[in-house]
Amino acid sequence: QVQVVESGGGLVQPGGSLTLTCQASGNVYAFYDMGWYRQAPGKEREMVGISQISNDKTIASAMRGRFVLSRDNAKNTVDLEMRSLKPEDTAIYYCNVQARLPTPSGPKTIEFWGRGTQVTVSS
Numbered sequence: 038q039v040q041v042v043e044s045g046g047g048l049v050q051p052g053g054s055l056t057l058t059c060q061a062s063g064n065v066y067a068f069y070d071m072g073w074y075r076q077a078p079g080k081e082r083e084m085v086g087i088s089q090i091s092n093d094k095t096i097a098s099a100m101r102g103r104f105v106l107s108r109d110n111a112k113n114t115v116d117l118e119m120r121s122l123k124p125e126d127t128a129i130y131y132c133n134v135q136a137r138l139p140t141p142s143g144p145k146t147i148e149f150w151g152r153g154t155q156v157t158v159s160s
Contacts (some may be wrong), residue, residue: 039063039149043132046154049122057117057154059132066144069135071108071115075128075156085130088115122158129153 045057061068072087086096088108096104105118119126132151137144 039065039134039136039138039147041132041134041149041151043130043151043154046130046156048157048159050160051123051158053122053158054118054120055122055156056119057130057132057156059115059117059134059151061113061115061132061134061136061149063136064138066137066139068110068113069137069146071113071132071134073106073115073117073130074133075126075130076153077125077128080128082131085117119156122156124158127156127158129155 040062042060043057049055069090070087073085074082075085076082084097085100086094086104086106088094088106092108094106103121107116131153134149135146136149137146
């Protein structure tokens with residue numbers, strides 16, 4: 038089975054920084070896309086950034102310049118470094134991974150989500 042675990046959330050003041058870490062593990066051939074999404078209260082879940090296995094990265098335009106993705110394929114981790122945080126960045130941040138794994142019917146690519154980590158930006 039595949040496990041996806043987020044860590045690093047917490048309370049931070051406006052203008053502050055925070056780094057979230059996603060650790061993926063399991064019996065897989067590879068992890069393809071690894072990324073972060075967030076969901077604020079009363080809003081739909083939105084994409085924050087995605088890192089491909091090639092290390093090509095996409096950051097949502099609203100967060101570009103403040104958020105940085107770093108991926109370590111040897112450790113199966115993807116970090117989200119967040120700077121100049123604003124109250125509107127308050128949300129639950131979820132890690133999403135695409136895993137290529139063995140199944141009884143052959144290799145398949147399946148998507149997995151972590152349980153999320155709360156980020157609160159407030160003075």
